[in-house]
Amino acid sequence: MLTGRAVLRRSMRAQRGRILAAAALFTGYQAGEAAVPILIGVVIDRAVATGDAGALPVWLGLLAAAFAGLSLCWRFGMRVGTLAGVRADRELRLAVAARALDARGGGALLPGEAVSVATADARRTATVNFLVPHGIAAAVGITVAGAALLAFSVPLGLLILLGTPPLLLVVRLLSAPLERRGAAQQERAAQAAGVAADLVRGVRVVKGIGAEAAAMARYRRTSRESLDATLHTTRAEAGYSGAVIVVNGLFLALVALVGGRLAASGEITVGQLVSAVGLAQFLLAPLGTFGEITAALAAGRASAARIAGVLAAPAAVTGGDDEVTGPVSGELVLTGVRGPGLSGVDIRVAAGESVGVVVTDPAAATALLRYLNREADPESGHIGLDGVGFGSLDPAALRAAVLVSPHDADLFEGSVEENLSVRASPTADLARVAPATRVDQVAEALPAGLASAVTERGRSLSGGQRQRVALARALLADPPVLVLHDPTTAVDAVTEAGIAAGLRELRAGRTTVLLTSSPALLAEVDRVVFVDRGSVVATGTHARLMAQNPGYREAVLT
Amino acid sequence: MSTPPPGNAPLPIAAPERTRKLVWALLRPHRTQAVLAAVALLGAAGLSLLTAPLLGGVVDLAASRNTGAITGRVVxxxxxxxxxxxxxxxxxxxxxxxxxxxxxxxxxxxxDSVLALPLERIEEGGSGDLTSRVTEDVAAVSEAVRQAFPTFVQSALVIGLTLFGLLALDWRFAAAALVAVPIQVATARWYLRRSGPLYAAQRVAAAGEQQQLLDSFGGAATxxxxxxxxxxxxxxxxxxxxxxxxxxxxxxxxxxxxxRLNSAELLGLAAVLGMxxxxxxxxxxxxxxxxxxxxYFANLFGPVNSVLFLLDTLQSATAGLARLVGVIDERPRAGAGTGAVPADGSVKAVGLRHAYVAGHEVLRGVDLDIPAGSTVALVGASGGGKSTLAKLIAGIHRPTAGSVHLGGVALADLDPVALRExxxxxxxxxxxxxGTLAEDLALAAPGADADAVRGALATVGALDWALALPDGLDTRVGAGGHELTVVQAQQVALARLVLADPALAILDEATAEAGSSGARVLETAAAEALRGRTGIVVAHRLSQAAAADLVLVLDRGQVVEQGHHDTLVAAxxxxxxxxxxxxxxxx
Structure with a gap:
């Protein structure tokens, strides 16, 4: 079982070279930052105080070197550290994407949640790679500054080194309730933003029913609630800023008091006093870094655990590695299939036959489709292709032989033509498929014909256009077995009748299953199977069932 | 097709002068508070500058071995x-x-302004633009107000006062410090030129990635x-x-x-030390x-870096603000109607023509006469102009030629509120x-009580499933809540119609997405929702036409046949x- 810890470890190990290089560079940067106040003190001691004109350029030169060092180290440390982050980020995102689209399915997250795991959680996990070098460097910086302070004076050094951590602890204690309240406030603010975006997205509906005033009243209420929550936290936030200033200032005064007395008594030089004050300020940054890193590491671990949860989710269908061997003749046999709304369904579709399946319970129809597409396996029973059980076949290989196209099939970003040709078989011909599925009419109505862009999973097309493109895409794939679910619900009656005839002609001699209750389509198939209350209750031609089976009549008629 | 191409008349962006004016108008009622805030922050910045000379004093006293006086400075x-x-x-x-x-x-x-915009204006401008303004631009302005602006003001005050402090020590120190300024100015300009487009590209790329992931994950079965x-x-x-x-x-x-800023720091520091x-x-x-x-100078590093670094946050906030003000200014002045109220739900249209793009007419002269209380079905192949005709009668688009009268009043004479009623x-x-399902429905009739809401749901056959939701009518639905099926969402839309209770209802619903059994449910719901009012139905299923009082067949923007179902079938x-x-x- 994959754990969050393992995900995090793997992600860091792959980038360990970059992490170490960034740590070295950030250490150089910290050393430079610590050297600047020390060198200011030295310049004052060795040049300004003594009036030694020869010493000034030497020490200023060293100051310049320190600046150059810290600047370059930071610049390249940031770059290497960023790379260590984004490279890991890429691997994690692709791993999540590959898992979500895996042929065996499973890991039933809502699309929105999966997107958030692939983006936000991947980023938080990968950020650890960027932060660890900072942590290493901060530790080195503290050691260097501490050593310098202790070299000046043991009591002063101890005061600063032992005084700073409690100082930071006080600051953290001050900010802890703020973080909690901040989170609550952010939630309120997000809610207000959410309501606004939601109203704007639904503005056509709001205006269609004349609800402008009611909608505005609702938004104003949310916005005022968010404002009230924010006003409560501003006091705490400002209080925190003020307190940090006071605590830091008082500590600085204490350092000045002790250091000043030591300098006055000649135990340290004046320059060392200046350096000590500077270092006391410098130390706040690396010590503060530790606090931030602790929080980010916790977030990274939690995110890594969510990623692990997605990656390790069990598959929806198990077993089956066999390839589909030889040419598929296309005999489809369902025996005793049970599942939601299905209590033992037996259907035999002969190779090359076209069969309509009418299922009264929509849940049962959905379940049947999922089994045929191997999105799921039936609770019990058997489905076989040319005598081979679905369960023993590799799901991807099976789908090459049995293609299932649902009525709300998704299109993808690209042109209409790209969507059509996505799995087009060399044996299929757009010139025949386009008129048969009435996709030629779709192309005529679109501004750029087949080259028109499809966006938002096909939502840029009307329902009828989308449905016809999806149908043509399935027919162009020309699979040995084609399963279509309600392919014409969004088109008008004349178009539907034309498509029904076109389907028959295009699929002549190829196994075709039409899961629908549309009389126009059912009239064009060889045979109809009527599934009611979970099992097959009648079989025959559409005309015969219409004439003899009242239940069937009711199911397919308005 | 049947919708106008979006973005052919983009929503405006306010001029800087207009933006300043609006912000000033918003600030004016709070000006005392603004002045007090400025004074307090200035005082804080002033006091912060005392630290360095006081420390300098401690150094001087230590150099002169005056231990006793040190305590006073420290206090x-x-x-x-x-x-x-x-x-x-x-x-x-x-x-x-x-x-x-x-x-x-x-x-x-x-x-408020978005909700007041005519729908036509929103469609011309593209609703994606509005969504991005209400999300991204509001967020950019909020971030600047909450985070960037306070830091920016504090840092700027510290910088300004530090220069005064240096001047007070000796004017030559201030002169030495200014050596850094040309580099800082050049660096800031260099950065602003690059950062804006870069951040914009980053937002576009992030949105693209998000969309791709939603596409792929949402369409995982396909x-x-x-x-x-x-x-x-x-x-x-x-x-x-x-x-x-x-x-x-x-x-x-x-x-x-x-x-680059590091080199400015070094140069300035060396100059001050040399001086x-x-x-x-x-x-x-x-x-x-x-x-x-x-x-003093070393203490400026932080504030200077923040001021320069925040410039681009403020720049994008300013751009966002201009886009918000642009829409606020677009708010139409209140109703231009004559105060006339339609007598009933009858509809009379004469010579309606419409083109979304000049020269490409979608409607080519349509006449209608619908008595109050009757149901009319619009039939015909897609692209025939059914949806456009529906929108013209609803007053959402203005016809390029011709007129629509509602209950004896011309649409053009109705103010927006009266029109929507x-x-x-x-x-x-x-x-x-x-929000909750009850809140959703309340949008259509804010004063409606629980019984009316239940009644509306019952009318459209939605009460059973609504009560079966996890928290009944108080179940959170919509984005982030319980996901309704297409049929349920469409039933909710019809229940809103029942609650709004208008004299004329126009239905152009999506039975297409519902599958065949869902379509039947919606057909019944629509028939119930139309009871007692004039109804115009864009009929996707001919059973709807068969049940209507009048059928209009549209083809290429014209009414080619009209009459009762039986008459037309016989013809x-x-x-x-x-x-x-x-x-x-x-x-």
Missing amino acids: LLALAALGQGGLAFGGLVLASRLGERVLAELREGFV VRAFRLAEDHVAAVGRRVDTTNGLVVEVTRTQTRFFG GFVLVDARLVTIGAASAAAL AVVLVTQEVHTFA GGRYARLWAAWSTDRA
Whole structure:
């Protein structure tokens, strides 16, 4: 079982070279930052105080070197550290994407949640790679500054080194309730933003029913609630800023008091006093870094655990590695299939036959489709292709032989033509498929014909256009077995009748299953199977069932 | 097709002068608070500058071995810290409260204006633009007001006052410090030129990646059915490479920015130290003053970096603000109607013509006469102009020629409120509002009580499933809540119609998405919702036409046949052929 810890470890190990290089560079940067106040003190001691004109350029030169060092180290440390982050980020995102689209399915997250795991959680996990070098460097910086302070004076050094951590602890204690309240406030603010975006997205509906005033009243209420929550936290936030200033200032005064007395008594030089004050300020940054890193590491671990949860989710269908061997003749046999709304369904579709399946319970129809597409396996029973059980076949290989196209099939970003040709078989011909599925009419109505862009999973097309493109895409794939679910619900009656005839002609001699209750389509198939209350209750031609089976009549008629 | 191409008349962006005026108008009622905040923050910045000279004093006293006087300076240091903390607290409280109030008024003004815009205007401008304004631009302005602006003001005050402090020590220290300024100005300009487009590209890339992931994950079943997983993972990889490439590019730009600022710091610091050497040597200042000057300058590094770095946050906030103000200014003046109220739900249209794009007419002269209380079905192939006719009668688009009268009053003479009370349009766009189901329905009739809401749901056959939701009518639905099926969402839309209770209802709903059994449910619901009012129905299923009082067959923007279903079937024309196709296999 994959754990969050393992995900995090793997992600860091792959980038360990970059992490170490960034740590070295950030250490150089910290050393430079610590050297600047020390060198200011030295310049004052060795040049300004003594009036030694020869010493000034030497020490200023060293100051310049320190600046150059810290600047370059930071610049390249940031770059290497960023790379260590984004490279890991890429691997994690692709791993999540590959898992979500895996042929065996499973890991039933809502699309929105999966997107958030692939983006936000991947980023938080990968950020650890960027932060660890900072942590290493901060530790080195503290050691260097501490050593310098202790070299000046043991009591002063101890005061600063032992005084700073409690100082930071006080600051953290001050900010802890703020973080909690901040989170609550952010939630309120997000809610207000959410309501606004939601109203704007639904503005056509709001205006269609004349609800402008009611909608505005609702938004104003949310916005005022968010404002009230924010006003409560501003006091705490400002209080925190003020307190940090006071605590830091008082500590600085204490350092000045002790250091000043030591300098006055000649135990340290004046320059060392200046350096000590500077270092006391410098130390706040690396010590503060530790606090931030602790929080980010916790977030990274939690995110890594969510990623692990997605990656390790069990598959929806198990077993089956066999390839589909030889040419598929296309005999489809369902025996005793049970599942939601299905209590033992037996259907035999002969190779090359076209069969309509009418299922009264929509849940049962959905379940049947999922089994045929191997999105799921039936609770019990058997489905076989040319005598081979679905369960023993590799799901991807099976789908090459049995293609299932649902009525709300998704299109993808690209042109209409790209969507059509996505799995087009060399044996299929757009010139025949386009008129048969009435996709030629779709192309005529679109501004750029087949080259028109499809966006938002096909939502840029009307329902009828989308449905016809999806149908043509399935027919162009020309699979040995084609399963279509309600392919014409969004088109008008004349178009539907034309498509029904076109389907028959295009699929002549190829196994075709039409899961629908549309009389126009059912009239064009060889045979109809009527599934009611979970099992097959009648079989025959559409005309015969219409004439003899009242239940069937009711199911397919308005 | 039947919708106008979006973005052919983009929504405006306000001119800087107009933006300033609006912000000023929002600030004016709070001006006392603004002045007090400024005074407090200035005081805090002033006190912060005492630290360096006081420390310099301690250095001087230590150099002269005057141990006793050190304590006095240290007490002053402590008092300065206390005063600075107190003033900063007061100033920040005042400033952030002011900012939050102005922000709230701004976002409310924006939403109010969007809701008041004519739909036609929204469609011309593209609703995606509005969504991005209400999300991204509001967020950019909020972030600037909450985070960037306080830091920016505090840092700017510290910088300004530090220059005064250096001047007070000796004017030559200030002159030496200014050596850094040309580099800083050049660096800031260099950065602003690059950062804006880079951040914009980053937002576009992030949105693209998000969309790709939603596409692929949302369509996972289709991806699997067509064995496209590899292609889609590769497409995600390309998107990730673009976003990550931009992250690297942003890092490079930022590190170069700070690298240049480092050289400015070095130059300035060396100049101040060198000046200290010269002035101490000439006995013009004390060592303490020279130390203080160096510390002053070193303390500027942080504030200068923040001011310059925040410039681009403020720049994008300013751009966002201009886009918000642009929409606020677009708010139409209140109703231009004559105050006339339609007598009933009858509809009369004469010579209606409409073109979304000049020269490409979608409607080519349509006449209608619909008595109050009757139901009319619009029939015909897609692209025939059915939806456009529906929108013209609903007053959402103005016809290019011709007129529509509603209950004896011309649409053009109705003010927006009266229009919406008389006509309700339910379109194919299913939007369930985020919030509870009861709140969603209350939008249509804010005063409706629980019984009326239940009654409306019962009318459209939705009460059973609504009560069966996890929390009944108080279940959260819409974005982030319980997901309704397409049929349920469309039933909710019809229940809103029942609650709004207009004289004329126009239905152009999406039975298409519902599958055949869902379509039947919706057909019944629509028939119930139309009871007792005039109804115009864009009929996707001919059973709807068969039940209507009048059928209009539209083809290429014209009414080619009209009459009762039986009459038209008997006449053996276009409608009869449609009906034959529809009913053959149903017999």
